[in-house]
Amino acid sequence: MGYNVRIADMPATERPRERMVACGANHLATAELLAILLGTGNRGENLSAVGLGQKILRQLGDRNPDPLEVLRTVSPQELMQIPGIGLAKATAIVAAIELGKRAFQTRPAERQVIEDPATATAYLSHDLMWQEAERFAILLLDVRNRVLGSQVLTIGTATETLAHPPDIFREVIRQGANRAIVAHNHPTGNVSPSQQDLDLTRRLLQIGQILSIPILDHLILGHGNYASLRKQTQLWQEFPQE
Known part of the structure; x- marks a missing residue:
């Protein structure tokens, strides 16, 4: 999937939400999971939601070879420094990460x-x-x-x-x-x-x-x-x- 292909223009079988329902969340790439949280891309850069997810991972990867390592402790303020990520998108990502931690840590x-x-x-x-x-x-x-x-x-x-x-x-x-x-x-x-x-x-x-x-x-x-x-x-x- 390219950075600038709108999710609405993708075949239904390739769209992240449809693929999650059909195949399970564990079959989605990290960028696709982020795309579901983001909902929309960045029109200014002609990026789809998947493209924006890829961009987030790429920029986090500049700080650490494993971007998921950074995602575990990233703050909304840090995400909002990435062009195209505002308050709503940043807090949605951090909320999802925190829910994942709590689900795993349930006593x-x-x-x-x-x-x-x-x-x-x-x-x-x-x-x-x-x-x-x-x-x-x-x-x-x-x-x-x-x-x-x-x-x-x-x-x-x-x-x-x-x-x-x-x-x-x-x-x-x-x-x-x-x-x-x-x-x-x-x-x-x-x-x-x-x-x-x-x-x-x-x-x-x-x-x-x-x-x-x-x-x-x-x-x-x-x-x-x-x-x-x-x-x-x-x-x-x-x-x-x-």
Whole structure:
């Protein structure tokens, strides 16, 4: 699709709205999704809505190789600096991004049973997933793996946070939990564990054995992704928790 082809002049099967209904939103290019939000293009530059969406991505790409990275935190004021983007278009885009974040971060009901890393991640993502500073949290569980609550223990910088095993187990005991899942975020979006993450996990599992308070997993979250150290490492075979 070209920059200057009006959506009304496109074949019906190529129009973004019709393609979304027929194929699903995940089949649309990012520029097409923006076009649906924009509604109209920019007559002054002879751009269709899709063309204007492509222009937004191109200009955001000048600031970051991944324009979607910029879109996650872009403000209406920043979008309005792009010719053809006024208050209505800028706020529509930012509102859609915020809705997407909230839909992903919706917290499950209390007392939910945590059956797998994905369920635990969904519960913790409100506190961890999109944060710009690194945070360390614990998910507190009873003997049936039902959620008692969660707690952010520490907040660090964009690259570092501090979590000390005594503080972690003290909170577990204080809250009357029988077991726990620990988690932190990587603001960069790279959820691969660092050596520090592995060393901390090893220490927590050792103490968990001594106190008979199982640590069921250590999750790393960031930018819509997550990693389960229980699945990715052999630490739980070295230090069985149950």
